[in-house]
Amino acid sequence: MFDLLIVGGTLVDGTGSPRRLADVAITDRRVAAIGDLRGQPAHRTIDASGRVVAPGFIDLHTHYDAQAFWDPTLSPSPLHGVTTVVGGNCGFTIAPLSDDPADGAYLTRMLARVEGIPLETLQLGVPFDWRSTSEYLDRLDGTLSVNAGFMVGHSALRRVVMGAEALERAATAAEITAMCELLADGLRAGALGFSSSWSRTHNDAEGGRVPSRVATRDEVLALCAVCRDFPGTSLEFIPHVTASFDEEILDLMAAMSVAAQRPLNWNVLPVTAGTAGDAAAKLAAGSHAARRGGRVVALTAPMTTALRLSFHSGFMLDAIPGWADVLWLPHDEKLRALADPSVRAALLAGAASADNPLPHITDWDRKEILEVFDPALRRVVGRSAAELAAEAGTTAFDALLDVVVADDLRTTFGSVVEESESDWTARARVWRDPRAVVGASDAGAHLDLFASFQYTTVLLAQGVREHGVISLEEGVAMLTSVPADLYGLVGRGRLTAGAWADIVILDPATVGAGPVHTRFDLPGGAGRLYAEATGIDRVLVGGVDIVVDGEFTAARAGHLLRGGRDTRTVALV
Template sequence: MHDLVIRNGSIVDGTGAAARSGDVGITDGRIRELGTVTEAGRQEIDADGRVVAPGFVDVHTHLDVQGFWDTSLSPSPLHGVTTAFAGNCGFTVAPLDEQAGDYLMRMLSRVEGMPLESLQSGASWDWRTTSEFFDRLDGTLAINTGYMVGHSAIRRVVLGEEATERAATPAEIERMADLLRAGLRAGGLGFSSTWSQSHHDAAGRPVPSRAAAPEELYALARVAGEFEGTSLEFLPILPPAGGGFDPDTAELMIAMSVAARRPLNWNILSVTAKTFEDAQARLAVGDLARARGGKVVALTMPDTPPARFSFRAGFVLDMVPGLHDYFFLPVEERLAILRDPARRAQLRIAAEKPSPYSHLVNWRSRHLVETFSPRNAGLAGRLVGDIADERGGDPFEVLMDIIVEDELKTTFSNPPGTVRPEDWEARAKVWRDPRAVIGASDAGAHLDMLEFFAYSTMLLEQGVREQGVIGLEEAVRLITQVPAELYGLRDRGVLATDAIADVVVFDPATIARTPIETRFDLPGGAGRLYGEAVGVGHVLVAGTEIARDGAFTGARPGRVIRSGRDTATAPLI
């Protein structure tokens, strides 16, 4: 007798093969039969009219700390995610020393939009090694999680307060290499880093990895190449619209991949019909890497809903030169500035000086997404300019009044645009491109800014059903087998005999995202954007049902994915 049999489903196995009717028999956490299963199951699921697919693999998250206070890692599993990779952008929370923990949690609160009060009260921060960190989480979570070893963390431990200020010496690079080796030996999935111009720590300084010279990155990339089943992840300096990467940035990514003999993925590549040629120019770094024996791929998303900005988080807005210092002040000081007419006026003058980011401070065009004070009720969904006209006021002053009333919690976005059929067609071309992979959700980060945690549902709801730019089988392959192969994930990413039974059962006719809302359910009472899915009936990890019809079952079968044991070295072709 099988532990579980899923019957009468439309099996979409993740390889891109045509769907076929059949059953799935699961015993001891693995798929033992596919097709017609005559043996009974202790538990049975009738999947008639629904798709049975591999669990979705999310390769870019920041779920490193959330597992200490939310072992479900919600809401990602409700959207069918059964494996998530964290520790990206160099922002890991191990290794630590006596001072690094406080620095890193403050850095994460700034650069990844995680509320500091949640980081401080939701985790103990008393581990030291990467191995200890993995052991704390292993066997406690609903889904499988794998973690990179992050550059900023190891740089802070080795260089201390100077980590953000200077290049490392050869001896310091070797000490970082030793910490990286220890993390990879414990099962870290590889090496992650960033040079992104948007990444600053809590004091407004570039994060530690941005002070690294190319030689340091090459040396650490080579260390990743010493271990089976590892990979590289890097955020480059993104070029302006109108072309590909500058030669130095392209060379950096290519040389890192060649030095490690491992794939390197970067993000994020946003695509519309208007930006398609720019996207192709950026993807060209993959061709240059292939010619030299490396592999460089972009991470992209099915859709890019407008990011939410706020004067509380300040992320992205701090790239406006005149606002940069403001967003590194304490919240109460920021509120005091906005309440003082003279200081508010000075801030406006500084913010509106011409810069490449002037579009972010076109106050009239800001679209209010969510407000919180009863006095701001009814303003969400409206343009600031329209509200200002209605009140007979100045758009900047009206927006600041709203923000003050909400104690900086107000979220707003760029003007909502109309996505055209040609935009979806352009995106689908990039999804299929072997130089790109779907997966840049940032789940666990930018908690008041992004809703990309629902990327799998976006793809199946919009790309497949509503827009029809990609078939169901191909779409499933792009969020299962393709990301699994990028990281060399063993026995996951496809439905096959003896594969681990990470499975999602969904209704292709109804799968959809629910409206996004802010929930104040984090430690310390902090808020986050939250959205569920409809049409996702069952989510299984290693044959154990972790979610059913949008609700968690309470089961926690997830394991920490460890390089070498759970991953093989991915090919560079």
């Protein structure tokens, strides 16, 4: 007798093969049989008539490392069909830790700054009662709704070995050896690989470079080489992304892959019709690596992500010259400063400076009010700063700040994203390119800046149903078997006999993402962006319901994925 029988559904199995009517039987958390199983005995039966039955979606780039301690569901990703996540990306992990409390405090502040997680939330929600990566993984084992694996982060390794000097200088040979030994300990415990960043946007709470950015090429390659000794490991890296890669970054990523003899994925490759040429140039990093015996793959977001800016957090805005002095003030002082005409004039001068690295976010006329929290201000939602300025007889910047001050700084605003059919066509070409993998959600990070945790349902709703640039079978494979194969996940990403029973039951006619809104449920009461899904009837992990009709169950059915046990080594060719 089967434990569970899913009958009457249309199977899209994740391989890219044509859909077909088929029942799915589950026993001992795995797929026991697929076919016409009507009338077979089972302890429980789910009627999936009129629905698609697909493998659970796999999100390779998340930052759920901290959230896992206060939210074991890892919401909202499972609402959007995600059953497996990988954390510990960008070199930003909260393990290992040293015995020096200053190092843990530094990593907490760094994570708050660079990943946009409120500091109070981290301090209240994360116990930090481990030292090694092994202890960190053990703390999470058996506690989560979904399957989760974690990388070992370069910045944490550097801080543990070098202390405060990790921010100041190159490591000695002895220090590199110590980092390699610490990384090996983490990989031996089951971490999935090594992650690092050289991105110039990755700065710590004091405004300086995060530790991994201080590392030399030799240090990075030495750490990558450690992965060669551990089966089932991978590399993840954040280069400084401009219109194209310079030779230094091209050569570094190729050399990292060759040193480790493992695939390297880099984040992130956005694509529109207007940037298709830039995307093609960046994908060439994969060809460059292949010629040198490595494998480099871009993670690409399947939609344009609208930035939701806020003077409350000040994230990104504080990179404008002179703005950090105001945006890092205590709340009440900042509120008074932003109401002061002289302060506003100084901020405008900084935004107009030739040194402003973000001119695309200071086009005040085009900024639209996205969300307010004072009911008296609801009339301004959806209106542009230019409209409000014309109505009030002031400038767009003043009109925007008048709303922000009246809303106690909580207002979110941004530029309206307009997408064309040609944008989706350009993206589909990249999705099909073997040098790219759909992903890059950043779920669990940048909690008030942007929402891309729902990329799975957006892909199916817009890429498949609305624009038709890919088939449903292609879309499901891009969310399942393709990422599973990049990380060598064993028994996941396809619904075949013997595979883990990670399953999504969805309605292809209605699957999609609901509106993005702010939800105040973080430790300490801070808010985060959130969106429910539509058309996702049920999500199962190991044959156990974790989401039913858009609601989480109490089940904690996820596996803590361990490198070499739950992953296999992926060939470079």
